[in-house]
Amino acid sequence: MDKNEILTDLKKAVLEGDDDLSQELAIKALDQGLEPMTIVNQSIIPGIQEAGELWKRNEYFHTDIILCAEAFRLAMEIIEPKLTAGELGVSGKVIIGTVAGDMHNLGKIMVNATLRGGGFEVIDLGEDVSQDTFIEKIKEIKPDILGLGCYMTTTMLEMREIIKRLEKEGLRNNLKVMIGGVPCTQEFAEEINADVWGKDAFDAVEKAKMILGVK
Template sequence: MGHFEELSQAVIAGQASKVVELTKAALQSGVEPLAIINDGLIAGMNVVGKHFKEGDMFVPEVLMSARAMGSGVELIKPHLSDGEVPNKGTIILGTVKGDLHDIGKNLVGMMLESSGYKVIDVGVDTAPEEFIAAIKEHEAQVLGLSALLTTTMLSMKETIEALKADGLRDNVKVVVGGAPISQSFSDEIGADGFAPDAASAAELVGKLLA
């Protein structure tokens, strides 16, 4: 069917108005709402993720694609019954205390949402106890921590220590990311995994929850 392909292309090109137009047309012609999400919108975002990983697309373009995809999903949501909305797991996402960077975190959130996870973004400059409160409130399976400053990297360790102290550490997978973060730092602070970029973060979460 041609319109899935066209819809994917519009997502890849970051054309939100075209995505809206094509999504409306598909809904009107009776295409399954879930198929529009999976075969059109998410299929396009998967290509974007690949391009981003290979360095053929950059953050501003990825953000435009994610926004375009989001505008399609918003239109479809009212047409889905509750059971149909995919939720492969709940993830709390935030930038650690003392750090105000959010572009990387937002990208990770978009990639995870487009892969079918429920993402609760607690924002930037988040203290360990705020992460813990969010995990309890939303019964999350994964905690994603972001830091862009070398000075705030240690807040990740403090957050993991706080999870242990609260007895939550065994129930939650902790993934970390951000420019100064490496696999060895992730191992050192006892995280479950490290992702160098947003596309890898979504893959990593999939592996950890499998």
């Protein structure tokens, strides 16, 4: 099996929700000497993005998406430790999490991976993260950036509340806030006093570097 075949098959395994195969192919891809970021950008992300498109067109159902998410997660589980082996933390420190009430995590996992690839140290607090947990971890870890993921219109306002809490606790001045997820826009970021909106996982890295003035 050549490298291109592995990349194509891995994308297909994610798209078809075959978690055993996606993990096996992720291992194979690394064994063949493919760069971790190439595997993420050319197979794993396109696979899950296409699955999202099929869902939008009502060609995939909830159960399909859950299988795809699992295939995505297991492949990322293999690749992620390799991404952190680079020059971690040279660009800055980021705390990231999905806001309270929201369980979506695929977009956040991708952003986590690309930020690591961009030299950031990333502390992922997970999903359905309470305001208290964000505040506690920011005090403890003192990140340069807080990344908030929100994927539903019903959980959007939680981001505004988190930013208000940061201001109230005197934590906002030395911290940049970057938001992302399907319902977010730059206008919404400005409205809730976030610093920036990241359109996708690659834009997130560019914007994170931009707000910190890192090349």
